[in-house]
Amino acid sequence: MDYTTIQISTNIRNRLTELKDSPRQTYDEVLEKLIELVPKGDEEGEYKPAFRGSILRGLLDARHSKTTALAELEKQFGT
Numbered sequence: 871m872d873y874t875t876i877q878i879s880t881n882i883r884n885r886l887t888e889l890k891d892s893p894r895q896t897y898d899e900v901l902e903k904l905i906e907l908v909p910k911g912d913e914e915g916e917y918k919p920a921f922r923g924s925i926l927r928g929l930l931d932a933r934h935s936k937t938t939a940l941a942e943l944e945k946q947f948g949t
Contacts, residue, residue: 889903908922
């Protein structure tokens with residue numbers, strides 16, 4: 871397998887280290903596990919990479935309370 875070098879902050883490296891199952895686990899393995907958390911598709915087929923990215927952004931928005939309540943949207947759009 872080919873490898874490349876990426877730049878990450880010390881803070882991110884430390885956070886990735888906390889996710890390791892063992893001290894010998896590589897960051898590549900940790901990142902692979904994280905990527906696997908984003909759904910690849912559903913019963914209708916595989917998602918495109920851009921859509922998978924939007925799922926991740928949506929999950930992060932929800933986690934950081936960057937969402938709008940359904941009632942607020944209904945009031946805004948009159949439904």
